[in-house]
Structures are given as C-alpha cells and as structure tokens.
Amino acid sequence: MARPIWTGTLSFGLLNIPIRLMSAERRTDLHFRMLDQRSNTPIRYERVNADTGDEVPWKDIVKAFEYQKGNYVVLEEGDIKSAASDSHETVEIDTFVDADQILPAYYEKPYVLVPAKKAEKGYVLLRETLKKTGKAGIARVVIRTREYLAAVIPQEAALMLIILRYQAEMVDVNEYALPEKGVAEYRIAPKELQMAQDLIQSMSGKWQPADYRDEFRDKLRKVIEKRLKSKGVTAAVDDTDERTPENATTNVVDFMALLRKSLDTRQRTPAAKKAVVKKAVTKKTAAKKVAKVAAKKKPAKKTAARRKAG
Template sequence: MARAIWKGSIAFGLVNIPVALTSAESRPDVQLHMVDSSNHARIRYERVNADTGEEVPWDRMVKGYEHEDGKFILLSPEELESVQPELTKTIEISEFVELSEIDPILFDKPYYLEPEKRGRKAYALLREALRKSGKAGISRVVIRTREYLSAMFVRDDVLVLMLLRFPQEVKAISTLELPASDDKQWHAAKKEMDLALRLIDDMTEDWNPDDIHDEYRESLMAFIEKKISKGDSVSDVKDPEEDEDKGAGENVVNLAAYLEESVKKAGKTKSAAKSAAKSAKKKSTKKSTKKTTRKNAAKKSGKSKSKRSA
C-alpha cells in the first residue's frame, strides 16, 4: 500500500469496506528557499508583535477572528475543538447522483481509496456497480480536523474520492462583465462562426496528457543540475512526513445479505416518503373540500337572506 493519510471504511448501505486513503496528487515542485546572500544561511521568519515589534513566544499566541478593523474575537484551543466536526474514519455515502451532473468547477482535490485485504471483494463490487451505473457516491469525510464534501467515482480500477468545493466557495459569474449570449451585438457573422469552427476542427487531436510536461520545471531542474555539476552545493531538504492514523473498518461477513437489507431499508424509506406525501395530499384535498362546502353554504345562506329582505 502507498503511504496512507488515514485508514477507515466506506459505508455503503449496511456494507463496510475497509480502505486506506492516499493522495492522488504528485507535485514534484522545485523548492526554492530564501537564503542570505552574505553567508548562504536560510532566512528564519519571526513571530513579531505588529505594535511593539517584539518577538512573541508560542505560549502567548492565540487565534482570533477580526470582526471589525482592529477588533478581535479570541478563540481558545478548547473553543475551536468544540466546533470541530466529529473525528470519524467512515466515508458514509448519503446518496448517488449522475457523475455528469457534478459541475467540474466544484472538483478540488483527488484521493485514491485502496482496499485492505479483507475488503477487496466488497470494494470490487462497489467499483463495478459505480462503473455500470455511471453514478458517483456523495458523502462527507473528515480529513485531519476539517469536514469536506466529496464525490466517489471510478477511474480505471480505482475508486477516487474527489473533495468538492461547497457552492458558496465558487464566485458568482454575475460579478464579471461578460458579453451576454442573448445580446445581438455580440453575435458573430456566419462566416466568422464557420471559420472559428473550421479552426477548432483543424486543431482537434486525441487528448493524451502523457505527452504534456511541465516545461518550466524541466528547464529549471536542468539549469540547477548544470550548476551542481560545476561544484555548487545544494541542501537536501526532506519533505515532512504525513500523519498516518490507525483505524479499520469492520469485516464483511455476508455481502449479499447486507445489500438486500440495505435495499429493503432504502425501499421502506421511499415508500414512507410516498405515503407521507399521499397523506398530506389527502388532508389538503379534504381541507379544500371543506372550504368549498362552507363557501357554497355561505353563498346559499346569503341568497336566501336577500330573498327574504326583498
């Protein structure tokens, strides 16, 4: 297994699939550090009080929210912990949606889900079911101390857990000055559109991301390696190790039985919702019928009173 961020389980109905969560990203960035040119020493950043200019020790540092200019609400570690999501190692799928219905702009960060040995059969079942249905499982997952919205779908033979941005995190396009699609002054002439489509057609190729490289990084690394070969010294900076939390899901004893029970529960939930809707409709119909009867009775009473007075 690759280095896991945490180990837990996927909750699929009553089925638990023990998995390990690993990052799907590999960013071989060239790390450049700030160095003092006089003696080539790393530059250290200090925690300085903005008013006094004095360095602040760790035991005096607290977190605060600036609600007005210069006014802060101080938050202790205990207060912050009280509003944090419950630390859980379960990715509980709450619903399934068409993968094509998820706006790609909501995609944020991908992770791979790798099964543990005792969960491979259930893992393969969920994977193939998602592949055939073309759907994605929506869930919430807690990574370290933050809760994320996520979508689970299939890529090749792996289940991908894609962290999603909440819709509130996406800027509204109404803040941009855009040419309106229904404004005729921006409509292209037929010749212009034909030429644009022809250009797109001529430039269309099969997408092969393996042919695309980070040219800047390759050029920078080639330049650095050239300097190394000339005898310049380079510090070897190790990446900080990621936390590997322990935890595992429960073993699946009878997969078909759990699935059948899950289907029954889902069916009961749907039927209960339908019966509730029907009951509400009946009550609404009865109320409207009573109101109509009362109105008719009132009308008749009014007519009889007018006849008497006449």
C-alpha cells in the first residue's frame, strides 16, 4: 500500500479532521538510461565547477539566486525555511467558492485526502456538504518544501485536494493573436455551424476514462519485451508491501456545537473589532488630555526640553 506524503489535519472553522495526504496519480512513463554504445556502460552526470571542471561534492554546494548576470546572492537553508508557512501538515480552508468558477487550466496535480481512523464523521460531513452546495474549499498547503494553493473538492466517496496554479503562473490568452471577431467575419455560414453541431452530437458519448490508454507506451513496452525475449532475459517486478501508519483519534465530537461556534465567531468578529478600535481611541484621547494637563503645569521644563532637542 502507498505511503502517505504526510499525516495531518483538514480544518475549516473550528472543525479539524485528521487525514492522510495520498498521491492520486501513478506515473507510467518508461524510463531510459543513457549508455556508452561502445561498452553499454551507463553514463553518469557529475556536478562540476564551471571554471575549473573539477567535480564538486554535495557538502560544498549552496543555493543562490542570480539577481544579475554573473552576480549571485547565497541563501542559507534557514532563509528558505523562514519563507515557508508555519502550517505544515495542515490543509486549512479559508474560503469556499463555486466549484465551476475554477477554470480547468488552474488545476495542476491531484491528491486524495484519506480520513484517519475514527475521523469518518467529519470527513463525510464536509464531503456531502460540498456536493450539495457545489462549492470547493480553497486552502493553502505545504507539501515537502513548498507552499501551494489548493482546492478541496468531492469526488465520489473521496475528498480530493487539487493543487492549483497561481494566477501569476498563468499566461494571459490575450498575449496571443487569437480570432476574436464574430463568426460572420470569418465567413462561417449558419449551415456550416449546424453541420458542425450535428457532427459533434453524433460523436458524443459518456466520459469513460478507462477507455483511453497510452498506446505509444503500450507499443514501446511490447518492443522492449520482444528485445528481452530475443536475449533470453526475464525481468522481475519488485512488489513491496508498504504499510500506512494510522493517525488514531476520537470520533466522539460535537459537530453541531463546533459549527455553531464557527458561525458565531464569524458573525461577531466585526463587532469585536469595533470594540477594540473604540477602546484604543478612548485610551488615545485620555492620553492626550493627560499630556495637555502636564503641559500646563510644567511649561518651563517643556520649553527647556525643546531647546535641548533642537
């Protein structure tokens, strides 16, 4: 069984759901090694100094940012860690949006959120609520050494965490020369449009992802197997059993109370802020009054202090 990337919590409001973050993709690429054709010996890549050509050991390698051509600023590991979020191993949803508002181009990489033992109630509560409302939870999550923007969406019995691209990573389509005018400007007749619609309708069907395979990979694998058989070679597949650690918790949680408290907290927040501001203004006004009284009582000292400061 696959190992979790990390074990932590999924939280929204005051609800915390213990989960395991699992990969939702399986790489099926065929990996090739580069060989020296004279001896079929693998070619090794080395880290070498660009000036001397000498190999550089890992212990002497540091990370740096090139701010100008040929000019670098070296960063320590602490510098990089300090930029990371403190919310490691937490998927904290801070807002909910209509799921259909997220354009497909923003979706990057899928993960599965698996509930820990005895955490099913909160998991199902969030999953079913997202299904009924058509919402997606927008969160930030740290995976390994980088913070990502992510969407939490329901898919059948699962809660999926989809890594999203930031807007700054997207190319604005208006940067390209695109045909933006109406269909009449491109001499497309209404009959042609109707025929195209009829063709699409005749080719339409249900989305069945299992019907599609990487045919190039399948054919290439057959070529490799044929080569192996011609040499009398058999390959063994290492099927290692990987155990998934469990994150024990309790399922006896008063979800109604937590939900009410979360809602009440959000409703009372503006009033609380106003009270703080009012209190701060009152203190500031009182301080000004005290300062005026003190100034009236000791004018000589205040004048002397101003001369000294000047």
